[in-house]
Amino acid sequence: MTTRPPAEIGMTLDEVDTPALIVDLDAFERNLRRLPDRIGGTGVRARPHAKTHKCPVIALKQVALGAVGVCVQKVSEAEAMVQGGVPDVLVTNEVVGRQKLRRLASLAHIARVGVCADDPSQIRALDEAAGEAGVTLPVYVEVNMGGNRCGVEPGEPALALARQIGQAPHLTFGGLQAYHGSAQHLRGWEERRQAIAGAADKAGRTRDLLARHGIECPAVTGAGTGTFEFETASGVYTELQCGSYIFMDADYGRNLDRDGAPTKAFEPSLFVWATVMSRPTDDRAIVDAGLKALAFDSGPPLVCDEPAATYERASDEHGRLGISGATNRLGLGDKIRLVPGHCDPTVNLYDWYVAIRGNRVEQLWPITARGAVY
């Protein structure tokens, strides 16, 4: 069930079997440095989201460049990160159920492990699990920033939970989880700026309310690749949860910078490597990467290096490329790079990153938390 790597160290890219998940190391490393470069001197720390990469090798590179730790969404992802050597992991999510709470608390023997809550019964369950394990868990109150998913409303509801956490014998109050997910893909720079101004206002007023009740807020954590510059400048947020910045994807690539042009904040570094496996007509090329090799929730992939080809339709194991006759260069057996529509669920389909430098396979990284949904 763990597949063999589709490559060996030292191979040329063209020898790598397909479909494969390719990381362009030069682009990846530029992205990796760009986030700490952008926030250097502001006092705001990075806590990159590991749900994007699911790989402790990458998490440790982020920590080495100054990240305070990483975020995850699931206990099983936290297990992969802690077991992979990451010293500080925040589950930016509610954790429900006795088995999961036990597993979570057990990790606190090895690393700092935080978790979110948005309900009093959950805080009681977390306290019980921490007490049984003999650990202390930092618990963050998740506040609804407008995405209407999890989280209590800002202000009094958040204060009530923070107070309950502070009074629980085996918990400490970690801060506010204030991620505004639905702002990340607003296309216009000004739209995103306004959305985060609203979120920072909600989070700031909640933080101040807590302070007036004698509760210090150790962290206000949130932000994503689409909006982090606004949270950084807000004076409210203390941690950034950007994940996709290391890879980018077609969806984030459609965001616009302040000048109205497609964002240049980061560059694509993650590709699905695919083979043309059928070439039945001049205007149609079929590649071997479909629904089980790419995520389509944010649209189809972009075809690299072949501007006249468009990924038109996916089935389980096929992708149909429409090709304009004028640039009909893709032949049977040719290999091409596709930029995934959405990086996170695409990564979750693979067991290995094939990390390329120039034209050579330099490293193979296991995607340890692939499939870690529980």
Add this chain to the structure above:
Amino acid sequence: MTTRPPAEIGMTLDEVDTPALIVDLDAFERNLRRLPDRIGGTGVRARPHAKTHKCPVIALKQVALGAVGVCVQKVSEAEAMVQGGVPDVLVTNEVVGRQKLRRLASLAHIARVGVCADDPSQIRALDEAAGEAGVTLPVYVEVNMGGNRCGVEPGEPALALARQIGQAPHLTFGGLQAYHGSAQHLRGWEERRQAIAGAADKAGRTRDLLARHGIECPAVTGAGTGTFEFETASGVYTELQCGSYIFMDADYGRNLDRDGAPTKAFEPSLFVWATVMSRPTDDRAIVDAGLKALAFDSGPPLVCDEPAATYERASDEHGRLGISGATNRLGLGDKIRLVPGHCDPTVNLYDWYVAIRGNRVEQLWPITARGAVY
């Protein structure tokens, strides 16, 4: 990277961790028997598609009930099936690239392994690989039934390839791959009937053309869960490639029978088991199964046992259920069953089937070919 099973044998369903992929064994076994029951006495054989289940345990159950073997889409799936004891596997797809052809040919030392072709250069490459491995490969000509994916056009183009295969020293002509994928989800019974009448006409005329040129066609293989009754009755098809019939899904459930009612040919037996992890408002429940626990290419899952709840929106690890206040029964920590929109890519997200009888975990089946994309 191979996740632990989310259950232990003997647990009650409620104890199974979430998200988990659940098989209701009673419903599954009824589906499993219904296909051979429906085609018994017709002379048409089943060759179920293992891309649906990716599990040799299930493949061997299908063979035990009379299937001639199974189909797969990828060489790595063929490896999982042959290594799991399946004696006859057809790759219903083109296989391109030297590494893949070597792996394919090597399997022919253990089992009967067929493969498709739609291009002369591929037939030469298959012959070379079979010769190097010292095996003989049955090669099927894929014919375009109207889906405009892979495949040559019916008639003369297919004849030319069949002749080339017959003349290749290390290949035998296996027959015609004549799957009409785009007919499977035409909703009306009569629409599907007409589509398959057209496909059977194309396949039958091609078979007859081959016969007039002295080429016997050992098999005409195709059909899916949506249309198999028409291929069975066609007098042309000799093998059925239905896959989804064992599980069904929300998309197939929208097909209509002859009487205009939603299909009752098979019943849902595959579910994603999920937990309500946040309950921030009366009209909103958040479950722990999102884009990494369910496939959304054919729409969202259906919520079982809770008719007033609708799966409204997915993010990576969350699903938002809209709930009408009148039947607001889903509480924090409650577990529910979801019927996936599309079973095949949903199965590909998991390492284990949790097979349930009544309310107990009876078996755990590894999804050996999970992630087998190459």
